[in-house]
Amino acid sequence: MIDKLSWVAAYPEILLMTMACVIALVDLAVKTPLRGVTYGLTLLTLGVIALLQGLAASSGNTVYGFGGMIVSDPMGNWLKCFASIAMMVTFVYGRAYSGQRDMLRGGELFSLGMFALLGMFVMISSHHFLVIYLGLELLTLSSYALVALRRDDVKATEAAMKYFVLGALASGFLLYGLSMVYGATGSLNLTEVMLTIAGGGDTLVGSPQVLTLGLVFVVAGLAFKLGVVPFHMWVPDVYHGAPTAITLMIGGAPKLAAFAIVIRLLVEGLQPLAVDWQQMLAVLSVMSLLVGNLAAIAQSNLKRMLAFSTIAQMGFMLLGLLAGVVQGDTGNMANAYGSSMFYVVTYVLTTLGTFGVILLLSRSGFESDNISDLAGLNQRSPLYAGVMAICMFSLAGVPPLVGFYAKLAVLQALLASSGAFYVGLAVFAVIMSLIGAFYYLRVIKIMYFDAPTQTADIEAGLDARSVLSINGLLVLVLGIVPGGLMTLCAQAVAHLFA
Amino acid sequence: MGLLSLAIWTPIFFGVVLLALGRDDQAHVVRWIALVGAIAGLAVTVPLYTGFELGTAAMQFVEKRAWIENFNVNYHLGVDGISLWLVLLTAFINVVVVVASWESITSRVNQYMGAFLILSGLMIGVFSAQDAMLFYVFFEATLIPMYLIIGIWGGPNKIYAAFKFFLYTLLGSLLMLVALIYLYTQSGGSFALADWYRLPLGGTAQTLLFFAFFAAFAVKVPMWPVHTWLPDVHVEAPTGGSAVLAAIMLKLGAYGFLRFSLPILPDAAHEWAWLMIALSLVAVIYVGLVAMVQQDMKKLVAYSSVAHMGFVTLGFFVFSDLGVSGAIVQMIAHGFVSAAMFLGIGVLYDRVHSREIADYGGVVNTMPKFAAFALLFTMANCGLPGTAGFVGEWMVILAAVKANFWIGLLAASALIFGAAYSLWMYKRVYLGSVGNDNVKALVDINAREFLVLGVLALAVLYMGVYPKPFTDVMDASVAELLRHVAISKLN
Numbered sequence: 001m002i003d004k005l006s007w008v009a010a011y012p013e014i015l016l017m018t019m020a021c022v023i024a025l026v027d028l029a030v031k032t033p034l035r036g037v038t039y040g041l042t043l044l045t046l047g048v049i050a051l052l053q054g055l056a057a058s059s060g061n062t063v064y065g066f067g068g069m070i071v072s073d074p075m076g077n078w079l080k081c082f083a084s085i086a087m088m089v090t091f092v093y094g095r096a097y098s099g100q101r102d103m104l105r106g107g108e109l110f111s112l113g114m115f116a117l118l119g120m121f122v123m124i125s126s127h128h129f130l131v132i133y134l135g136l137e138l139l140t141l142s143s144y145a146l147v148a149l150r151r152d153d154v155k156a157t158e159a160a161m162k163y164f165v166l167g168a169l170a171s172g173f174l175l176y177g178l179s180m181v182y183g184a185t186g187s188l189n190l191t192e193v194m195l196t197i198a199g200g201g202d203t204l205v206g207s208p209q210v211l212t213l214g215l216v217f218v219v220a221g222l223a224f225k226l227g228v229v230p231f232h233m234w235v236p237d238v239y240h241g242a243p244t245a246i247t248l249m250i251g252g253a254p255k256l257a258a259f260a261i262v263i264r265l266l267v268e269g270l271q272p273l274a275v276d277w278q279q280m281l282a283v284l285s286v287m288s289l290l291v292g293n294l295a296a297i298a299q300s301n302l303k304r305m306l307a308f309s310t311i312a313q314m315g316f317m318l319l320g321l322l323a324g325v326v327q328g329d330t331g332n333m334a335n336a337y338g339s340s341m342f343y344v345v346t347y348v349l350t351t352l353g354t355f356g357v358i359l360l361l362s363r364s365g366f367e368s369d370n371i372s373d374l375a376g377l378n379q380r381s382p383l384y385a386g387v388m389a390i391c392m393f394s395l396a397g398v399p400p401l402v403g404f405y406a407k408l409a410v411l412q413a414l415l416a417s418s419g420a421f422y423v424g425l426a427v428f429a430v431i432m433s434l435i436g437a438f439y440y441l442r443v444i445k446i447m448y449f450d451a452p453t454q455t456a457d458i459e460a461g462l463d464a465r466s467v468l469s470i471n472g473l474l475v476l477v478l479g480i481v482p483g484g485l486m487t488l489c490a491q492a493v494a495h496l497f498a
Numbered sequence: 499m500g501l502l503s504l505a506i507w508t509p510i511f512f513g514v515v516l517l518a519l520g521r522d523d524q525a526h527v528v529r530w531i532a533l534v535g536a537i538a539g540l541a542v543t544v545p546l547y548t549g550f551e552l553g554t555a556a557m558q559f560v561e562k563r564a565w566i567e568n569f570n571v572n573y574h575l576g577v578d579g580i581s582l583w584l585v586l587l588t589a590f591i592n593v594v595v596v597v598a599s600w601e602s603i604t605s606r607v608n609q610y611m612g613a614f615l616i617l618s619g620l621m622i623g624v625f626s627a628q629d630a631m632l633f634y635v636f637f638e639a640t641l642i643p644m645y646l647i648i649g650i651w652g653g654p655n656k657i658y659a660a661f662k663f664f665l666y667t668l669l670g671s672l673l674m675l676v677a678l679i680y681l682y683t684q685s686g687g688s689f690a691l692a693d694w695y696r697l698p699l700g701g702t703a704q705t706l707l708f709f710a711f712f713a714a715f716a717v718k719v720p721m722w723p724v725h726t727w728l729p730d731v732h733v734e735a736p737t738g739g740s741a742v743l744a745a746i747m748l749k750l751g752a753y754g755f756l757r758f759s760l761p762i763l764p765d766a767a768h769e770w771a772w773l774m775i776a777l778s779l780v781a782v783i784y785v786g787l788v789a790m791v792q793q794d795m796k797k798l799v800a801y802s803s804v805a806h807m808g809f810v811t812l813g814f815f816v817f818s819d820l821g822v823s824g825a826i827v828q829m830i831a832h833g834f835v836s837a838a839m840f841l842g843i844g845v846l847y848d849r850v851h852s853r854e855i856a857d858y859g860g861v862v863n864t865m866p867k868f869a870a871f872a873l874l875f876t877m878a879n880c881g882l883p884g885t886a887g888f889v890g891e892w893m894v895i896l897a898a899v900k901a902n903f904w905i906g907l908l909a910a911s912a913l914i915f916g917a918a919y920s921l922w923m924y925k926r927v928y929l930g931s932v933g934n935d936n937v938k939a940l941v942d943i944n945a946r947e948f949l950v951l952g953v954l955a956l957a958v959l960y961m962g963v964y965p966k967p968f969t970d971v972m973d974a975s976v977a978e979l980l981r982h983v984a985i986s987k988l989n
Contacts (some may be wrong), residue, residue, distance in 0.1 A: 399635040449649040483566040
């Protein structure tokens, strides 16, 4: 079963796992408070992996391994490349913060983070129900532990508990749904499942009702992981309760993996049922846009506000997935799913910037996670205020920032399917982004128009400061020249149907 | 790099340099850099005028490069007779604003000047974009610097004004975005304006698109009844912000009607012309009356801006050569006059820190030079022959009379209201005996202020006496535009 190609397809995961173990061992000998060696090794590993993934993605090859259980294709490679970079950036931003909060007593932050990334890799590469589940569990188990890393902090422990209970429930949903789909199709391999369903009554082993019911559970499980309404309850609490560095670790890179399993399961596996799941996603996204945007207005805590904003943003991203198959016509698929991928990639980039600012502004005993803590930031540090403002304008979808093109791409995918229903959805999404603009603008108002309430000097390492500058600049530059990344996403997704 | 790119990116480059300076303990250096940037920005637009070829409606100084290949969006620039003067006006007003804000802005000077320079480049981008998506990006991006200008350097109620400005205009433009994407899919994947002019469209689609564009442009112009943001914003914005807002930003909306609504949707434009004319007349007459009762000088000028822009939209929707040309002339004239009016109020505000008409009286006794300038601009504001304000309004009224006598009559009656509120304000602020100690202590304008107002006064007089350079440029393009409007797109 294990042939040469399997190694080619799985080497990033293997490399990552090996290095995670090596780094965990090396860390035993590290005594410095900020774990310099562990930190350096982790960044080096992630950098190398990101580079290798980028190279693999550029080659445009699709390789299946382990009897079709995993796949290495351009979409997966790009997502893994971006996820590694996002994780690197998370470590850079979060290191000082974690050090001040006694989270670097051991090197667990780094090894758990790498295992979480490994989980994401497995999810992204999976081409098989069980592998998807395996990756998902690896990611979420590491995340539970990471949230609870500050074990003497009541809020963090509570958040970890909530995250665990609801996450386990979601995994249960997903597993239940997958087992029903298995019952109906008799296969766990995505391609075989797709062919069996496409064959209709002749090839199905179980009843179509079981299949549809299974689909409902699968979508519910995915919705939990994406954090869309009505499966969003954990998002604000976990975002708020977890130490900010961990919030970023949960809210950043894993969104890429969540997007990947949505594509793998719904598009690659259950594409013949697109009419059914598109309806479900439509409901989820409309509710997320509504609840996320309205609830965000009422928040005074920045992390909670960003949590609700995430819910709304994920709702917007789902809109792109709705327009792939219209009345059996699959012509719009690459366009629609490519737009969602672009949305999620740029969303992660922007999220890194916003949480990066929060992380760099916090210091020992001060979390800087209330919106009012940002008051007058422009007078204290034009750089941080500038990065935050760029990210907020981007999330609000104002050109020329990258968030605008993400929304443009999704709206374009919706309108390309030219049904009255889709035009209605587009108008609704647009009105919701207007409401969204209000709370993003409020953050900018507080930073630029209000007088400072904090007077402490803002200290941050050179590494974090330069990465943050690059991060903010990228949001702007990708807004001025978005063509490259857009083409990249469209082509990566197009390979799925080649 | 073409001339238009230079015109757009020169001020933006200097603006970014100013922002990158970070600190503003070197305010003096910052001001000089800003001035150099603004003058450089104006200088690179001069060849656009000298090299402009008259008598053709084709786009000139065209630049075209692929920008977002995935969506077939191009970095496609060009100017014709309609946009040329708006580009020049933008670069010119930018210099005026930088000089006018020299002393009145003392905090965070680099961000203030940077925002204005970037704003100026973005607005030139709006006027020269030949690709709908490029247009939209520039159009929307202008919100960011303006929001910050109002919010940081504005008056006591600045936050309300900044939010109102941003959200009001964002709502309109988001609906336009949906319309743009719809046209993109209908045209088989093109954002080029030239392609859209040829695109056949059904009646219902045209009507829906017309109102989507209306939402964006009418808010920006602003037309009655979506004008309510303008007085609030003008009152709170700093002087320079008000001047740029009135002189240029309002023209973005009017320009949008010319570039999008009229030629892309000719049938809907004809069908709904009655509504547009009615709304324009309401703006001209009713808002003119509203202006008369204002107690606050800035509010008064803001309402008068709405009334003057009513002439512009009226001129567009009578669909005649004279009307459209008159409207464009009025746009440029209003650019000079409204900027001058707001800068004049700024001169008084810098000294007395009040915009209430009642706080003044007899200013002519202590500031004779300034009062002379103010008289000229007030006269231009009420459309006295020989000033810039007269030419456009007269052309529009003439066109309106030709189209329908009653429309012309109503429009013409507005000149009386214009004269009434302008002159009455002048009387209350400048004439009579010295009103109070504040006025007694006033010092006449210094050389810098004299320079700014003097240059604007020259522009106002020149345009009033000899408008030919302005109308010559636009003739061919207006004729071409009307040719598009005359062809039905219904199949």
